[in-house]
Amino acid sequence: MKVFKFGGASLETIERIQRVGQIIQSYSGDQLLVVISAMGKTTNELEKVAQNFFMRKREIAAQLLYNVEQYHLQVAEQLLGTKEHNLFVQLQQFFTEAEWTLGEKPLRTYDYYYDQIVGLGELLSTAIVSAYFNETGITNVWLDVRDVFRTDDNFRDANIDWEVTQRQVNEKVLPLFNTASIVIAQGFIGSTDQNESVTLGREGSDFSAAVFANLLNAESQTIWKDVEGLKNADPKIFPNTVNIPEISFGEVIEMAYYGAQVIHPKTIKPLQNKQIPLYVKCFLDKELPGTVIREDADQRSLPPIIVLKRNQVLITITSRDFAFITEDKISDIYEIFHAKKIKINLTQNAAISFSCCIDNNPEKIELLIKALHQGFKISYNEGLELLTVRHYRNGLLDELTKGRKILLEQRSDSTVQMVVK
Ligand SMILES: Nc1ncnc2c1ncn2[C@@H]1O[C@H](COP(=O)(O)OP(=O)(O)O)[C@@H](O)[C@H]1O
Numbered sequence: 497m498k499v500f501k502f503g504g505a506s507l508e509t510i511e512r513i514q515r516v517g518q519i520i521q522s523y524s525g526d527q528l529l530v531v532i533s534a535m536g537k538t539t540n541e542l543e544k545v546a547q548n549f550f551m552r553k554r555e556i557a558a559q560l561l562y563n564v565e566q567y568h569l570q571v572a573e574q575l576l577g578t579k580e581h582n583l584f585v586q587l588q589q590f591f592t593e594a595e596w597t598l599g600e601k602p603l604r605t606y607d608y609y610y611d612q613i614v615g616l617g618e619l620l621s622t623a624i625v626s627a628y629f630n631e632t633g634i635t636n637v638w639l640d641v642r643d644v645f646r647t648d649d650n651f652r653d654a655n656i657d658w659e660v661t662q663r664q665v666n667e668k669v670l671p672l673f674n675t676a677s678i679v680i681a682q683g684f685i686g687s688t689d690q691n692e693s694v695t696l697g698r699e700g701s702d703f704s705a706a707v708f709a710n711l712l713n714a715e716s717q718t719i720w721k722d723v724e725g726l727k728n729a730d731p732k733i734f735p736n737t738v739n740i741p742e743i744s745f746g747e748v749i750e751m752a753y754y755g756a757q758v759i760h761p762k763t764i765k766p767l768q769n770k771q772i773p774l775y776v777k778c779f780l781d782k783e784l785p786g787t788v789i790r791e792d793a794d795q796r797s798l799p800p801i802i803v804l805k806r807n808q809v810l811i812t813i814t815s816r817d818f819a820f821i822t823e824d825k826i827s828d829i830y831e832i833f834h835a836k837k838i839k840i841n842l843t844q845n846a847a848i849s850f851s852c853c854i855d856n857n858p859e860k861i862e863l864l865i866k867a868l869h870q871g872f873k874i875s876y877n878e879g880l881e882l883l884t885v886r887h888y889r890n891g892l893l894d895e896l897t898k899g900r901k902i903l904l905e906q907r908s909d910s911t912v913q914m915v916v917k
Pocket residue numbers: 502503504505506699720721722723725726727728729730731732756757758
């Protein structure tokens with residue numbers, strides 16, 4: 497059994513969806529569990545629906561949802577060449593459920609409504625792709641992953657209940673392979689024991705695929721991207737990147753942790769734990785060798801790896817009365833960050849101050865500063881970038897920081913991190 501994951505970019509156009517079909521067809525001898533994300537930028541559009549709904553801008557929310565609906569109906573009709581198909585009944589059910597949600601008064605948290613609305617993208621994309629494949633002879637079964645992935649109710653970043661999910665994989669997923677060798681499921685979503693939809697965090701479909709790979713004891717997982725494979729930096733930002741043919745789980749978990757936008761950080765653990773290799777392949781040209789990520793990768797010729805996180809804020813937290821920032825104070829500070837669900841990307845402490853670099857999320861930062869203000873003086877600096885280079889060489893660092901102001905720097909033997917303006 498192999499697990500495949502196709503992301504939004506691979507479903508952005510009709511031609512790309514057809515290409516995905518060809519790729520799957522070329523693995524006709526294998527059992528495939530195929531995880532699919534929302535088409536193109538649908539998740540961003542649905543986020544806007546959720547925001548407007550929660551701000552009680554009902555008409556705008558309804559219009560934005562209508563646009564998403566029309567887009568999917570058009571794609572479905574173009575792929576199938578007709579509107580007379582059961583798929584359209586299934587799509588209509590999803591739309592009706594979403595419209596019901598928008599008809600409610602937002603009495604629960606924003607994160608709850610976000611998850612009820614935003615997961616729609618994956619339900620639509622998988623239903624369309626599954627129906628289209630069946631019409632073109634790629635026999636498959638569509639699975640509602642919310643019947644399988646059980647989570648807690650930490651909406652927008654729900655945690656998998658591995659025991660229940662394993663049981664449900666055994667009872668509900670494995671038997672599907674008796675009817676077809678291909679099962680198509682949504683990435684990114686799951687459900688609580690109260691049958692409330694949840695999402696697993698933005699870009700979470702890589703992780704969904706890894707959960708399946710782990711629980712199905714798959715022989716491999718392949719993530720199909722618009723790039724050649726895993727590179728030593730984002731080719732959209734840096735010129736002259738090189739492809740990495742093989743790399744270890746340990747190295748990739750570091751890259752993802754530092755913010756490389758190519759693989760979701762949670763993806764590695766379920767694979768490493770069962771020693772399942774992860775392939776990164778290019779859906780634009782499946783003959784390209786891509787990258788294999790596995791425990792015992794040969795890394796003798798690993799190039800310097802560069803990760804750039806944009807739109808960062810450096811917050812400096814200073815004691816009000818010249819008191820030292822001791823362990824108890826740091827622990828209070830971390831508790832506040834944890835309560836506000838803010839991830840710290842880099843920290844540095846001095847005698848009476850503690851600095852940390854975080855993603856710029858104005859609403860969260862406002863609440864954070866309010867909470868911190870009671871005990872500390874706060875200053876912050878916006879519009880920054882966090883540059884991380886692993887296996888660095890000094891010449892390269894000079895090149896990357898030329899003409900930039902370095903506000904904070906940390907070096908170890910293997911890694912340098914800099915907050916730059
Ligand atoms: N180190 C890297 N190697 C390859 N691609 C990278 C890297 N870092 C960032 N990327 C970006 O990741 C993109 C692919 O990921 P993404 O757009 O999330 O795909 P999908 O939505 O299809 O899963 C590439 O187009 C590339 O710009």
